[in-house]
Amino acid sequence: MSFPVPRGSLPLLAAAVLAAAAAPEFRARHGPDLILPGPGVNAERRLSEWLPALEGGAGDTPVFVLTGDAPGGTALVLGGTHGDEAAGYLAAVVLIERARVKAGRLIVIPRANASGFTHNIGQEAHPSSFLVPTPAGPRRFSYGARATNPVHQWPDPQVYTHAGSGQTLSGSETRNLNRAYPGLADGSLTERIAFAITELIRREGVDLAIDLHEASPEYPVVNTIVAHERAMDLAALANVNLQAQGIEIGLEASPANLHGLSHREWGDATPALALLVETTNPAQGRLRGRTDAALVVEGRDRFYVEAAARGRLSVPFPETGWPIDVRVARHFATVRELLAVAGELQPERAVAIEDVPTYEAVTTRSVGAFLQAPPNTTPRSQP
Ligand SMILES: [Zn+2]
Numbered sequence: 001m002s003f004p005v006p007r008g009s010l011p012l013l014a015a016a017v018l019a020a021a022a023a024p025e026f027r028a029r030h031g032p033d034l035i036l037p038g039p040g041v042n043a044e045r046r047l048s049e050w051l052p053a054l055e056g057g058a059g060d061t062p063v064f065v066l067t068g069d070a071p072g073g074t075a076l077v078l079g080g081t082h083g084d085e086a087a088g089y090l091a092a093v094v095l096i097e098r099a100r101v102k103a104g105r106l107i108v109i110p111r112a113n114a115s116g117f118t119h120n121i122g123q124e125a126h127p128s129s130f131l132v133p134t135p136a137g138p139r140r141f142s143y144g145a146r147a148t149n150p151v152h153q154w155p156d157p158q159v160y161t162h163a164g165s166g167q168t169l170s171g172s173e174t175r176n177l178n179r180a181y182p183g184l185a186d187g188s189l190t191e192r193i194a195f196a197i198t199e200l201i202r203r204e205g206v207d208l209a210i211d212l213h214e215a216s217p218e219y220p221v222v223n224t225i226v227a228h229e230r231a232m233d234l235a236a237l238a239n240v241n242l243q244a245q246g247i248e249i250g251l252e253a254s255p256a257n258l259h260g261l262s263h264r265e266w267g268d269a270t271p272a273l274a275l276l277v278e279t280t281n282p283a284q285g286r287l288r289g290r291t292d293a294a295l296v297v298e299g300r301d302r303f304y305v306e307a308a309a310r311g312r313l314s315v316p317f318p319e320t321g322w323p324i325d326v327r328v329a330r331h332f333a334t335v336r337e338l339l340a341v342a343g344e345l346q347p348e349r350a351v352a353i354e355d356v357p358t359y360e361a362v363t364t365r366s367v368g369a370f371l372q373a374p375p376n377t378t379p380r381s382q383p
Pocket of ligand 1: 080082085213214
């Protein structure tokens with residue numbers, strides 16, 4: 001004797017069980033990571049302030065403002081344009097938790113495309129998060145995807161047409177924030193996020209706008225500053241200073257005919273000097289082996305060591321890899337140098353920051369040493 005089961009109901013039942021099991025993970029991914037504003041932050045705003053249509057939705061995201069006592073200019077640092085580029089995100093978080101501004105104003109958006117942090121790229125086996133050790137225990141950060149979550153913007157067209165230029169790209173690029181600038185107030189979610197960021201740059205009088213990214217070791221534009229033509233003098237001087245400190249870094253001109261990118265459109269649409277900075281993230285590459293949170297944090301991969309030995313990469317790839325400490329340290333060194341040189345070129349618009357850890361400090365003590373301790377924890381030991 002058997003219990004009567006309606007035809008076709010078993011797959012439905014199995015789907016319901018799997019959905020119930022996955023629900024906590026799904027819900028957890030839609031909550032923001034803990035970010036603990038440090039003593040330098042004097043205002044926390046929301047991106048929807050510059051486009052109210054974003055309010056309360058998946059594209060709204062915190063905007064942290066650090067203002068100095070002395071007058072000066074305004075700089076914007078963006079992390080998390082692409083949720084799978086962990087060092088740019090983490091560098092922005094440490095600026096919020098650690099930096100102080102003496103003159104001028106620093107605006108930091110750590111999760112520029114917040115929706116991108118709520119999912120992973122399909123079939124990449126990426127982790128959903130990674131842990132950064134700190135003196136008070138590990139801090140968890142989301143590892144997301146390159147594009148807006150299709151749950152929030154769907155379906156993709158066959159061909160994505162950039163609103164301002166008519167440039168056409170693959171349909172999936174419709175959800176890429178860094179192909180959507182200067183954005184559209186009544187466009188797709190991604191275009192609206194882009195519009196709000198461009199509006200912020202315009203209305204807040206941003207002088208210098210820096211977009212922090214990562215790319216795979218085999219990508220030609222990596223460990224590089226990409227500069228709009230108006231920012232090229234600034235980028236070239238900063239590049240020379242970084243090389244003098246032993247930090248090998250390239251310099252690329254923003255292509256005039258490649259539309260939708262921050263370093264092109266911010267520079268064209270606003271008075272800001274627009275730059276993008278890339279570090280090396282082996283978790284994004286095609287040649288990588290085992291893919292997990294350790295690869296994101298430690299950046300070691302024997303297949304990349306072999307590829308470098310055969311001259312197949314754009315960057316060296318030592319056995320010690322490209323740990324997130326080195327990648328974040330490079331972002332800090334570059335931001336610090338860009339701000340310093342911009343202040344020399346235009347002293348009345350200088351943004352003077354302090355308490356941004358040096359390259360040496362981050363690479364020797366690890367980036368977690370510069371994050372705030374979570375509430376109700378006591379430091380275990382200084383690393
Ligand atoms: Zn990117």
